Amino acid sequence: MFDLKALSEIPWLAEPTRLRLALSFLASIPPADFPTRREVAVERRHRLDLARAAPQFAIPGAAVPDLDGRAPEPVAVAQAVRATGGKVGVIPVHGPIEQRTSCGGMLLGGCSTEEVGAALDALVADRSVGAVVLHLDTPGGGVPGVEELGDQIRAAAAKKPVYASADSMAASAGYWLASQAPHLSVTPGGEVGAVGVFLLHVDQTQANADQGLNVSVIRAGEYKAEGNPFEVLTAEGRDYLQSQVNYVYQKFLAAAARGRGTTPAVARTRFGQGRVLNADAALAAGMVDRVMTFHDLLGKLTGGNATAVKPPATATTASAEVLRRRHDLAVLRSGPLLAYPNEHACRVVPPEKFDRFRRVNHARKHKATGKWYDVIYGHNKETGAWEDQAYRYPKATWTADQARADCQKHDGSFEAASGDGKSSACASCKKEPS
Numbered sequence: 001m002f003d004l005k006a007l008s009e010i011p012w013l014a015e016p017t018r019l020r021l022a023l024s025f026l027a028s029i030p031p032a033d034f035p036t037r038r039e040v041a042v043e044r045r046h047r048l049d050l051a052r053a054a055p056q057f058a059i060p061g062a063a064v065p066d067l068d069g070r071a072p073e074p075v076a077v078a079q080a081v082r083a084t085g086g087k088v089g090v091i092p093v094h095g096p097i098e099q100r101t102s103c104g105g106m107l108l109g110g111c112s113t114e115e116v117g118a119a120l121d122a123l124v125a126d127r128s129v130g131a132v133v134l135h136l137d138t139p140g141g142g143v144p145g146v147e148e149l150g151d152q153i154r155a156a157a158a159k160k161p162v163y164a165s166a167d168s169m170a171a172s173a174g175y176w177l178a179s180q181a182p183h184l185s186v187t188p189g190g191e192v193g194a195v196g197v198f199l200l201h202v203d204q205t206q207a208n209a210d211q212g213l214n215v216s217v218i219r220a221g222e223y224k225a226e227g228n229p230f231e232v233l234t235a236e237g238r239d240y241l242q243s244q245v246n247y248v249y250q251k252f253l254a255a256a257a258r259g260r261g262t263t264p265a266v267a268r269t270r271f272g273q274g275r276v277l278n279a280d281a282a283l284a285a286g287m288v289d290r291v292m293t294f295h296d297l298l299g300k301l302t303g304g305n306a307t308a309v310k311p312p313a314t315a316t317t318a319s320a321e322v323l324r325r326r327h328d329l330a331v332l333r334s335g336p337l338l339a340y341p342n343e344h345a346c347r348v349v350p351p352e353k354f355d356r357f358r359r360v361n362h363a364r365k366h367k368a369t370g371k372w373y374d375v376i377y378g379h380n381k382e383t384g385a386w387e388d389q390a391y392r393y394p395k396a397t398w399t400a401d402q403a404r405a406d407c408q409k410h411d412g413s414f415e416a417a418s419g420d421g422k423s424s425a426c427a428s429c430k431k432e433p434s
Contacts, residue, residue, distance in 0.1 A: 007019070007023070007200045007202075008200050008201060008202045008229060009199065009200075009201065009227055009241075010142070010199065011143050011197050011198070011199045011244055011245055011248050012140070012141075012142065012143070012172075012197065012198055012199065013097075013140045013141060013142065013143050013146060013172040013173035013176065013197060013248070013252070014096070014139055014140035014141055014142075014171070014172050014173065014194070014198075015139040015140055015169075015171040015172055015194045015276060016198060018139030018140075018169075018171070019096070019139060019140075019141075022096055022108050022139070025107075025108065026104055026107060026108065029107060034103055034107070035103050035106050035107070037103075039106075040101060040102060040103050040106065042356070043101055043106055044100060044101035044112075044114075046358045047101055047112070047115045048114070048115055048118055049358070050115075050119075050358075050360070051115040051116070051118035051119035051122065052118050052119070052121075052122050053122070054089055054091065054119040054122045054123050055087070055089060055122055055123055055126035055128065055129055057089075057090075058087035058088060058089040058090070058123065058126075058128070058129050059087060059088045059089075059090065059298065059302055060087055060088075060302065084130040084131040084161060084301050084302075085130045086127075086128055086129055086130025086131070087128050087129050087130060088129070088130065088131050088132075088133060088298065088301045088302050089119075089123035089126075089129045089131070089132045089133070090132075090133045090135050090298070091116055091119045091120060091123070091132065091133070091134050091135065092111065092135050093111055093116055093134055093135065093136045093137075093138055093174065093177065094109060094110070094111055094135075094136075094137050094138060095108050095109040095110035095111060095137075095138060096108050096110035096111075096138065096139065096140070096141040097110065097111060097112070097113065097138055097140060097141030097142065097145075097146065097173045097174065097177075098110060098111075098112050098113070098141050098142050098144075098145070099112060099113050099114060099142065099144040099145035100112050100114050100145075101114070101115070110138075110141065111138070112145070113144075113145030113146060113148065113149040114145065116134075116149060116177075117148075117149050117152050120132065120152060120153065120156055121152075124156045124159050124160060129160070130160065130161070131160060131161040131162070131163065131301055132156065132160065132161070132162045132163070133162075133163045133164070133165060133297065133298065133301070134153070134162070134163070134164040134165070134177065134178060134181060135165055135167060135294060136164060136165065136166050136167065136169070136170040136174050136177070136178050137166075137167055137168055137169055137170075138169060138170060138171065138173070138174035139169060139171045139172070139174065139194075140171045140172030140173035140174050140175075140194060141172075141173050142173070143173075143197075143248055146173045146176050146177065147176075147251060147255065149177060150176050150177055150179075150180045150255050150259075151180075153177060153180040153181060154180045154258075154259070157180070157181060157182050161182070161183075162181045162182060162183075163181055163182075163183045163184075163185070163297060163301070164177070164178040164179075164180075164181035164183070164184045164185070165184075165185050165186075165187070165292075165294045165297050166178060166184070166185070166186040166187065166190045166191070166192050166288070167186075167187045167190060167293070167294040168186075168187050168189055168190035168191065169190060169191050169192070169276070170184075170186070170190075170191075170192045171191065171192065171193060171194035171276050172193075172194040172195070172196070172197075175192050175193055175194065175195060175256065175287075176252055176255055176256065178192070179255065179256045179259035179260055179287075180255065180258075180259045181259070183289050183290075184260075184287075184288045184289050185288060185289060185290040185291065185292040185297055186279045186282055186283075186288045186290075186291055186292075187279065187291070187292070187293050187294060188279050188291055188293070189279070190278075190279050191276040191277065191278055191279070191282075192276065192277060192279075192282045192287055192288060193271060193272035193275060193276040193277045193282065193287060194272065194274060194275065194276045195252060195253070195256055195267065195271045195272055195273070195274065196249060196252070196273070196274035197245045197248045197249045197252065198245065199241055199244065199245050201227055201229075201233050201238075201241065202229045203229060203232060203233060204229040204230060205229075205230065205231065205232055208230065215230035215231075217230060217231060223237075223240075226240065227240075227241060250264070253267045253268055256271060260286060260287065262286065266286075270285045270286065270287075271285060271287055272285070272287075279291045337390055337413065337415055339415040339416060339417045339418065340392075340417065341395075341417060341418045342394060342395045342396065342417060343392045343393060343394055343395055343417050344392070344393040344395060344398060344400060344403035344404070344407075344414070344415065344416050344417045345390060345391070345392055345393075345414070345415045345417075346390060346391040346392075346393070346403065346406070346407035346410065346412040346413065346414050346415075347389070347390045347412055347413045347415075348388055348389065348390060348391065348407075348410045348411070348412040348413075349378065349387065349388065349389050349390075351378065351389065353378060353380060353381065353382075353387075353389075354378030354379050354380060354381060354387075354389060355379055355381045356378075356379045357376055357377065357378050357379070357389060358376070358377050358379075358386070359374060359375070359376045359377075359392075360374065360375050360377065361374045362374065363375040364391075366406060369402060371393075371397050371398055371402070372397070373391050373392060373393045373394070373398065373403075373406070374391065374392040374393075374394075375388055375390075375391055375392075376388075376389050376390040376391070376392065377389060388410075390412075391406070391407065391410070391412070393406070395417040400416045400417070403416070404416070
């Protein structure tokens with residue numbers, strides 16, 4: 001059960017049910033497993049670094065364009081999806097949306113408007129990128145930063161084609177952002193909408209009275225502490241909170257209407273009135289341009305190249321991943337590179353050479369086997385460059401022998417995942433474990 005007061009007094013651009021489930025999940029996590037403030041700061045910097053490097057992960061398009069100093073032609077609303085010249089940059093907009101990376105956002109696998117904006121800037125500025133795709137699967141989130149990012153998406157679309165794909169949800173803040181792309185598609189089983197704003201007020205006066213508590217609020221300023229949970233909400237206070245909700249709602253309607261080429265009045269009556277709509281209903285209401293899978297969209301934009309490329313993950317997706325990264329940072333700085341139970345490990349450079357590390361999942365593809373493996377990069381203290389420090393091979397796809405052979409090619413120190421019937425470490429992958 002989550003603390004209802006966590007939602008109190010804050011306007012939300014979110015689908016309420018998903019937000020409640022997210023907060024319930026956070027309430028189930030032991031406090032000791034929450035990232036520290038330092039870890040949040042490191043994660044924020046890590047995400048921004050990856051966002052600015054987004055062009056490196058762009059998917060090859062049908063052909064590299066010869067721009068001759070010309071900007072790529074923006075795509076019009078409802079224009080046919082066609083192969084684009086140059087690479088296709090994909091920006092994940094997954095999980096709850098917040099303005100800056102936070103502890104809760106890390107644990108929920110969410111994203112920030114800050115990192116999405118940084119990736120968008122990098123892709124728009126890179127001349128090898130011919131189109132940008134926002135890949136959305138989000139229930140929405142908070143209000144801060146959303147309007148600004150929406151305007152940034154609209155401005156980017158004036159410079160090169162920008163597409164948005166709801167796969168499988170673009171709700172509330174997510175739809176605000178998606179609607180600013182000139183072309184918006186939703187997967188057949190997806191949902192879009194939740195065009196609305198909500199705010200909760202928790203009245204705790206009776207609960208306090210039942211416990212024998214009498215809370216006095218000492219204030220300076222006529223409206224200071226207005227709407228606090230220890231006093232009954234006044235009619236004037238309620239009107240003020242409603243005005244705050246209405247203010248954000250009017251901005252949401254205006255942005256969605258502008259993005260979809262209609263009027264706020266039409267958006268108010270046809271865009272679900274706060275509900276999420278399935279793919280067919282959203283298409284009929286004019287909320288999306290097409291019902292199309294994300295894979296099909298990439299296939300059309302890249303001329304079929306998308307099937308051969310798997311972009312690396314750029315954000316943590318669960319509390320387990322946060323703990324895994326924390327473990328990585330600890331073991332890389334001292335002792336052997338301990339393999340996780342479900343991973344083989346290969347250290348190629350001693351950790352003392354680096355001052356910090358970052359992990360990118362599915363970063364490399366082995367040419368002979370076609371299997372993906374993860375790379376842990378180290379930041380060289382002397383040169384300031386990011387270099388390969390270690391590799392991780394998921395046991396689900398790599399046998400110990402395959403991982404050991406690949407590690408040997410890199411002259412690394414290999415450690416097999418536990419449960420393989422071999423020791424957890426060896427001095428060099430050129431020697432068999434004892």
